[in-house]
Amino acid sequence: MSFIEVQDISKTFKVNKRKAGIPGMIANMFAPKFEYKEAVKKISFNIEKGEMVGFIGPNGAGKSTTIKILSGILCPDEGKISVGGYIPYKQRKEYAADIGVVFGQKSQLQWDLPVIDSFELLKAIYRIPEDKYKKNLDRYTDMLDMNGFINQPVRQLSLGQRMRSDIVASLLHSPEIVFFDEPTIGVDIIGKETIRNFIKELNEKDKVTMIFTTHDMQDIEQTCNRLIIIDKGSIMYDGSLHEIRNKYGTSRELIAEFNEETRVQPINDVIIEDKEDRRVSFTFDNNVTDVNKLMHEILGKYSVRDITVKEPEIESIIQKMYTGEAFV
């Protein structure tokens, strides 16, 4: 049995559908119309202990709903779910003591109190023993470089500082599983890097199981070994990042810079495009055209000054998957 088992989970929300303006408001008061929005449709996956899994998908794809079901906040309409032997929505209280959750858009810190006071409150709530609390606090604040603002009220912190505080807050009780819902949203590059390194180290050293959602592909590339892509409430892809490249990212772009103005003759299965500064781009499919042959052909025929081959960015592969192009 896997550590996290999710089987055919569905969740539908009832949404009041209202026309705009005053006539819409009056109509809605007497005869409200509702529509049902399926946020998650029969999702299934298993996650092993110690895994680090990234959930990505466009806005409104059902990522956050999935995280909220996994963390026991929302109750699924149907399907089975078990995390470390718990049924999250049924055994919420006991389960909550074993997990940590960070919502990038919601803080669990006390707005008016210094960060350290919120931590003290959490220590009481989670009944964390003094020595464990001290050890975790020292270690995490050091790793995330928080000593400069730990005594400041939360409302005076920058977004990046607040996010780091929230991450520590969710880890003080040494949870076995941590859910991150967009932990790097609105954080600058240095902040993001700090958070990523921290997440990575925690997963590698402490074997904490981690699941996180993000829109930033850099987050995924640097931290996750497994990727689950959700769109319109269903899982589109579940596998490694490497595999996704092999499967969907087979296009390559070769750019040659010539010594003089050159007219390139057409080549089979290769799209040729002239660019400025005597450069020409050759776009081809890695499985159809052999790079070696193509390069030989170009080098043999023309006088070339420089040559580069580019892999597609993971971002553009995913983008193609969202829009459905990759499957054509």
Added chain:
Amino acid sequence: MKISPYMAFAKKSFLQKSAYRLEHWMGILNTLIRLVIYVEIYRALYGGRETVDGITMSMVTTNFILSLGLESFFVVNDYYLSSRLYDGSIATEMLLPVSFHGRMLADNLGTAAFKLIFHFVPAMIVACLFIGIQAPAGPGMFGLFILSALLGYGVLWSISFLFQMFSFWLMNVWAVMTIKNVFINVLSGSMIPLWFMPGFMRTLIGFTPFESIYFTPVQIYLGKITGSEIILGFAKQIIWIVALLLLGFMVWQKGQKKIVVQGG
């Protein structure tokens, strides 16, 4: 030192309450003004007579001092759940390894403790000095009064608890809460001493939880009920608490499935 999570919540709300000083002074003033108005209305109605229907003016005054006094620190936050559903903070709330209801109660009790010390006590001293209160029927009765007052708080809290559960279906529970509070004001004896209610109304009110909140403790304090009537009074209070909480938990179980986290 290790303190329980609920104590920590209570302590936090106790400390938070002390941040709003003006509100606090206004609260004391509010209690005293209402007290004076109610007492003066009844003094006018009595028109100089000592007793009406066997009820002395000093009993009426005592009823008001006690019920308004209790009211001043019987803290219930009718909007605890709905405000959390409204702004989406229910999500972080549900992630804490504590009972939601326990946390809500601890929060209310922390505030209540603050109000007991800094609102009830000063208001009581002023009221006793300037308006005058009847002495309790006896030391034993005074003890029973305190016990009954605690149960009265239990009834008040349980009513609010049940009504709050409507928040899962109605995003705005203000109207429901206002109606509930009108019923409590009129039928609990804190506005009209229940002795003056017509006979059939008294009987009717006897079947509701409202008289258990303030009126039962007041009756015990004054020695208006004795022996088996006191036991009946306690029994009613306990039955109401259990029934309302049970009902509340049943609705909670249903409502919990309907949680929607607003705002992402």
